[in-house]
Amino acid sequence: MDETYDVIVMGTGLKECILSGMLSVSGKKVLHVDRNPYYGGESASLTPIDQVFEHFKKSVPENKYGRGREWNVDLIPKFLMANGQLVKLLIHTGVTRYLEFKSVDGSYVYKGGKIYKVPADEKEALATSLMGLFEKRRFKNFLQHVQDYNVDDPKTYKGVEPNMVAKQVYEKYSLDANTQDFTGHALALFRNDEYMAKPCVDLIKRCRLYSDSLARYGKSPYLYPLYGLGELPQGFARLSAIYGGTYMLDKPVDEIVMEDGHVVGVKSQGETAKCGIVVCDPTYAPDRCKKVGQVVRAICILNHPIPNTKDGQSVQIIIPQNQVSRKDDIYVCMVSAAHNVCAKGYYLAIVATTVETSDPEAELQPGLELLGAIEEKFVSVVDLLEPIDDGTENKIFISMSYDATTHFETTCDDVLSLFKRITGEDFDFSKVQHTDTETVE
């Protein structure tokens, strides 16, 4: 440990592992430590199932739930957009080679107490009872325009100036309130309605991401890795190691050592490793973070698929805030043995939202009600932490806690912003070069 590094990364959550990999690839000498004996930190997948019960301080049931090792339970479940930033990062860094993915069966949206499949093709769109016939036509026109829209080419504006707010665009296409809810929350994946008063380019970009992602595999725009999300940080950790990064797990961190207002090292078990830069998750520097909210999550074990999803083996359900008189959406993610995250015959559903009241668990009720009978429920309320400064002065770069969204777009925004603050430049994907050789005898 008594050595000098360019960067010490603390915590092996997904964000920290991506950064560790990117920094190693960029030629930095990286030491990566974690106080836990496993990879993943807050975003780990717990295995075997006993660990889940222990993590939530419940007694472990005997001879239930099949073989414990078949379970990989995400603490923070999310799906990858097939055309999203994380997939781009995975491809450009070559980390895809360490993972296997399957697409998610279906995406659903909640309207008036029922769930509807988000149409995945023209046939489903014609058949859906999500909207009436005339509304469908208007919606189709809207989507067509979104597809053709190009901010750099005013000819494609057709009356939708980039500085128009989202609400005005909906009005231009005469989309009703339900369709607006559906578009903004189930397609554009906004967490609340603040976007309505903001320039429409973001809405257009997000709708495009959704349809481009959907176009890739057809069933839904989402992918999910076999064996759970815990595979992702490990993949990036391997990338970092292959580019020379050093890994130490089960390593308690005593102190971030400062001098003249900036970091000079990290102390652990009496030894100090020197460094000019620290990257960490909020739990390693709690006094340098502020609380900006809370997320409530309920991990539920079911012994049946979610009702009304045509027995989908992996699904997402979005409950737009308006539909249940809230400010923030409620998200439901379900995965199963099809993605090797639990024993056959079981299903893992997670309901999550941003906390708005003093009774967070009750806020999940509309989501929990959709699940049918629940075998086991693990509820957690965690603080959303953010660094109090951007790290450029003291050279301590802290990631933000994972929010309630069920995809990785905000995660990647944070990672790319951190990388730029740390190095002063955008990540150069062309620096990645693997020794992935193929020889034919």
Add this chain to the structure above:
Amino acid sequence: MATGVPSYKVILHGEYGVGKSSIFRRFMNNTFTTATGKKSTIGLDQSTRTYTIDSQDVKLTLWDTGGMERMSFIGSSYYRGAHAALLCYSVNNRDSFTILSQYILDIVMNAEGAKIFLCGNMSDQVDSMSENDLRNAVTDSDLEQFTSQCEDVLSGVYRVSCKDGTGLQDMFEDMARFLHRNSMSKMTLRRDLVQPGSTPEREEANSEKRRCC
């Protein structure tokens, strides 16, 4: 996967310094270097060779550890989908041999159904050993005892030298043959996996239609 050529993932495993990266290098481009420690491992990821077994092309992909075993845990994802592990020790280092039962446990826990091959490296060193060195060496009876204990667990036992190249190419080909014949006797194919970033050809053609609404 796309080409339909059967492909087998083999992970290297064993204590640091026993020559895993050296074996990897012999596999990748048949070279040898005397560099030690982290330096000798940096940049090595995975490498694939094609062998012709029973007049069919099969691919063998060898994975190096990335040096992650040095001070921490290698992580479960390294083991995923491995068809086999090449468990390495150094013939002149008993400690690297006696610890193998622990590694076998790791492999059995993390890579269910993976075949295990045993590889004693540095065979060139045995001749030049002093009395003292020899006491620390792995003897034939050590090996016999171990292999008879793990008889049903081990699919092959090899002795190689990365320095002079003895036994390596034969070992790789033997593993490819064993794994391929073994899988031919119980073929299982996975067709529902997707490759992020690539669109299946069949769906590319009518992707316009697949857009929502």
